[in-house]
Amino acid sequence: MTFIRAYLRASTDDQDAGRARSDLETFAVDRGLRVAAWYTENESGAKLDRPELFRLIEDASPGDVLLVEQVDRLSRLSTDDWEALKLKLNHKRIRVVALDLPTSWMGAEARHDDATQAMLDAVNRMLLDMLAVVARKDYTDRRRRQAQGIVKAQQAGLYRGRRADTERHAAIAEMLDKGMSWSTICTATGASRSTIKRVVDGRKAAQTSPQF
Structure with missing residues (x-):
């Protein structure tokens, strides 16, 4: 039996990791599916060591679906870390379905014939790689701009560090x-x-x- 395992992530403790839960539930309900388990954590997508993500992988059986809102919820990883994560997902034959990747949606449905499934898997692997690269670039670009802004603020005597809530x-x-x-x-x-x-x-x- 295939299980839908939903993964929710936010980068910091002050962000709501569960924000997208209703969107994932709606996606599943619209297709007559049920999310069997939820995995939620506040960890950076730029690091590989994420306890809940790896608990999901450990819990999964071959053919289970990892459902995410966006590919960047799964990965803002470097190339090497992304390859390491893919290796673990492929070892368990976990299918990634992301709401921002419509070609992956068929992966949440019943299994197709072998030829069709192989074609879908190939297309989605390519698109996942592309979106993972885009997510990583967005992450590094934002970090660079942030660092540049801090330097300018420090030079102007305006930077006081992050204020606590x-x-x-x-x-x-x-x-x-x-x-x-x-x-x-x-x-x-x-x-x-x-x-x-x-x-x-x-x-x-x-x-x-x-x-x-």
Whole structure:
């Protein structure tokens, strides 16, 4: 039996990794399919080490579908890391279906005859490679522009580094003072556990700093 395994990713803790869930659900429902499992994480698409993605691969059986909103949710990887990820996907014979790659949509449907399936797989491998390259270029271009902007701001004396989300951090601190659990705080604020840890560590550092 083929399972649809949906993968949701955002780059930072402050972004909503589950934002595209409704779009993936709609895609599946429109085709009479059901998403059997969801895998959600806040990790950069530019790094290969992503626990939930690799849990998906580990859970998958041959022929299962990895469903994503866009190819860049799966990869902004370097060429070598993209080849390593493809090797793992191919080893499990996992079919990638992306909403921004219409030629891949047939991969979510019933198996076709061998010749048709081979042709579809070949076309999608080529297009996936192309979109992965585009996603990587977009990532490196944005990083370069960001670095250039920071340098200019530093030269003008305007750059102060990234500002913390002070309002949410204050809310987290207040919930901690009330004895609320980390799980409850995550649900209430949308923050990740790593964000809560930063608040906790920041408060400890402030308490132990020498007073003058």
